Amino acid sequence: MTPALQLIGVEKRFGATAVLRGVDLEVRRGERHALIGPNGAGKSTLFSLIAGEQRANAGRIVLHGDDATRLTSAVLARRGLARSFQTTSVFERLPVHENLRCAVLASLRGGAGLSARWLGSARADARVAELLDALGLAHAAQREAAALSYAEQRALDLGLALAGGAHTLLLDEPTAGMNRAEAARAVDLIRATTAGKTVLLIEHDMDAVFGLADRVSVLVQGRVIATGTPEAIRTDAAVRDAYLGAHFDARFNAPGHMRRAP
Known part of the structure; x- marks a missing residue:
């Protein structure tokens, strides 16, 4: 089946600064896919490229089999792509x-x-x-x-x-600024209202990631270093070393934790 969204060798530079360095990403139709990574990894920039708000310097973005690399946000919206932002709009x-x-x-x-x-x-x-x-x-x-x-x-x-x-949704930190109870309700709401749709979300709250995502991709220094099920990402040594840090096990396994990555 044709993926809902594909990124192939996507690069983005601001002057001499490379923010995205050849990103390859595939989001399957109907799945909820989380994009995680440290601050400054390029997650929001990647969303802006997918949504047509900025232009990639290299690579391709494909939406449901059609090249969307140069399309504007208005055209993409008419083709079924919608985005929410970190702050309410x-x-x-x-x-x-x-x-x-x-x-x-x-x-x-x-x-x-x-x-x-x-x-x-x-x-x-x-x-x-x-x-x-x-x-x-x-x-x-x-x-x-x-x-x-x-x-x-x-x-x-x-x-x-x-x-x-929209059939494809980009959700940028949908639980940001919420307490634990509010975030749990937000996760339930997203799960209920996006049934059957394709969702790519940026999220730092690991409770939300594990509660929503079918698969997770990890973006570090402008590159996707791993993609897999939440449990596979949780146990990936490279992810632990590059992003989640030395105290990974304590954060993710302590009872009553929030599982919030740095």
């Missing part, structure tokens, strides 16, 4: 319902004009109602996004990514 002064409705209307097919979107408003409202239920935000539909808790804003941010019916 909601419209803070709009109600939750209107945040989602704007995202749904922006994604409607059948014409880009205002009249076409207006005619699709009933369909949009039905989709918004589905999202509110799935996100657990129906109770806050008319509340301004700014009035939501941080975890609820992150849930809304996920909803904005889902609103267009």
